[in-house]
Amino acid sequence: MKDDAYELLAQRYAELEQEKAELAELLDRAETERDALAVQVEAMRNDLNELANSSDGVAGLHLNGDVATWDELFPGGRNEEWLMSFGDEPTACLARRDAEVIGSLHFPTMLRRMWSGGDVQRWLDEQAEEKLRQAERGES
Numbered sequence: 001m002k003d004d005a006y007e008l009l010a011q012r013y014a015e016l017e018q019e020k021a022e023l024a025e026l027l028d029r030a031e032t033e034r035d036a037l038a039v040q041v042e043a044m045r046n047d048l049n050e051l052a053n054s055s056d057g058v059a060g061l062h063l064n065g066d067v068a069t070w071d072e073l074f075p076g077g078r079n080e081e082w083l084m085s086f087g088d089e090p091t092a093c094l095a096r097r098d099a100e101v102i103g104s105l106h107f108p109t110m111l112r113r114m115w116s117g118g119d120v121q122r123w124l125d126e127q128a129e130e131k132l133r134q135a136e137r138g139e140s
Contacts, residue, residue: 034098048083099131 057069061082072079102124 095131095135099128099135102131103128 052070052074055070057067058073059067061068061073061079068079068082069077071077073083074080075083
């Protein structure tokens with residue numbers, strides 16, 4: 001009986017170690033993708049700034065023949081909602097997205113026998129709150 005229980009525990013431990021390794025690999029891939037996206041977002045911001053520095057605005061945007069000046073379109077302008085996301089640093093955008101993802105996580109019921117669901121959910125919520133604070137500070 002003891003040997004059977006030990007075997008079951010050893011098997012479950014091996015399964016959890018495999019899951020842990022898979023999750024670590026998934027996290028590494030996600031972080032690599034996030035970093036590549038941050039570079040891409042920064043390049044897009046630079047391209048938009050270059051375009052704004054070399055032109056007066058966007059013709060046809062208002063559909064009335066008026067040119068929408070860049071001052072109107074960037075944060076603080078009367079039509080800032082068009083380009084609002086370009087006012088954030090890429091790291092702040094990514095931190096905000098991380099917070100949204102973490103905030104959407106819910107503790108799986110199948111693990112409640114091993115850990116307190118309330119404690120883990122609280123930890124997840126704290127992680128999401130910290131990511132939001134990082135976003136507000138412009139950090140990733």
